[in-house]
Amino acid sequence: EVQLVESGGGLVQPGGFLRLSCAASGFTFSTYSMNWVRQAPGKGLQWISYIRSGATASFYADSVKGRFTISRDDTRNSLYLYMNSLTAEDTAIYYCTTESEGGSYSPYWGQGALVTVSS
Amino acid sequence: DIVMTQSPDSLAVSLGERATINCKSSESVLYSSNNKNYLAWYQQKPGQPPKLLIYWASTRESGVPDRFSGSGSGTDFTLTISSLQAEDVAVYYCQQYYSTHYSFGQGTKLEI
Numbered sequence: 001e002v003q004l005v006e007s008g009g010g011l012v013q014p015g016g017f018l019r020l021s022c023a024a025s026g027f028t029f030s031t032y033s034m035n036w037v038r039q040a041p042g043k044g045l046q047w048i049s050y051i052r053s054g055a056t057a058s059f060y061a062d063s064v065k066g067r068f069t070i071s072r073d074d075t076r077n078s079l080y081l082y083m084n085s086l087t088a089e090d091t092a093i094y095y096c097t098t099e100s101e102g103g104s105y106s107p108y109w110g111q112g113a114l115v116t117v118s119s
Numbered sequence: 120d121i122v123m124t125q126s127p128d129s130l131a132v133s134l135g136e137r138a139t140i141n142c143k144s145s146e147s148v149l150y151s152s153n154n155k156n157y158l159a160w161y162q163q164k165p166g167q168p169p170k171l172l173i174y175w176a177s178t179r180e181s182g183v184p185d186r187f188s189g190s191g192s193g194t195d196f197t198l199t200i201s202s203l204q205a206e207d208v209a210v211y212y213c214q215q216y217y218s219t220h221y222s223f224g225q226g227t228k229l230e231i
Binding site: 035044045046047050059061062095100103104105106107109110111112 | 120155157159161163168169170171174175180210212214216219220221222223224225226
């Protein structure tokens with residue numbers, strides 16, 4: 001059974017830093033591209049970052065580019081999101097998702113990690 | 120970036136009736152080399168992560184009831200629920216995965 005478990009969320013002050021982790025199991029993590037998607041309270045879904053299998057490419061939404069960094073550790077079956085210079089607009093639930101073997105849609109999602117940016 | 124626009128923002132449908140949600144992309148998401156539309160639909164219930172319903176615009180994910188169907192091509196897409204059940208109350212999102220900057224529609228809230 002595929003499982004994605006996010007951790008590392010919490011309360012952080014504006015301008016602060018946080019690292020999110022996503023522990024993957026139930027599939028061959030190293031062969032799948034991964035994404036981070038966030039959802040502000042009461043709002044819709046926003047894709048924020050992608051990392052290809054093998055970490056050969058990564059992409060970011062304009063709203064986080066230069067502040068967030070996605071990475072993966074295939075030896076630990078883990079995905080990470082390093083978030084710098086956080087603002088209130090980054091307050092959201094952050095989901096990690098897998099892509100499918102056949103395409104870049106997301107059949108599996110974690111339960112999410114809540115990040116709250118507030119003083 | 121490709122902008123996805125859904126309509127309506129909210130929709131009330133009676134049990135057993137048909138529900139139709141539309142999604143329009145600012146650019147075509149049809150890849151000519153394989154004739155596939157890079158468009159997915161997700162369902163999100165309160166307090167839960169999104170669930171994949173449809174991919175390639177019209178392929179139903181395993182385990183999704185056949186009352187859910189997707190159609191359309193290029194820039195205009197539709198999610199149809201043929202006979203609304205109480206458990207279908209949720210917010211529905213379309214997503215394009217044609218460009219490397221994936222994007223979602225704003226969501227459509229479906230109520231009874």
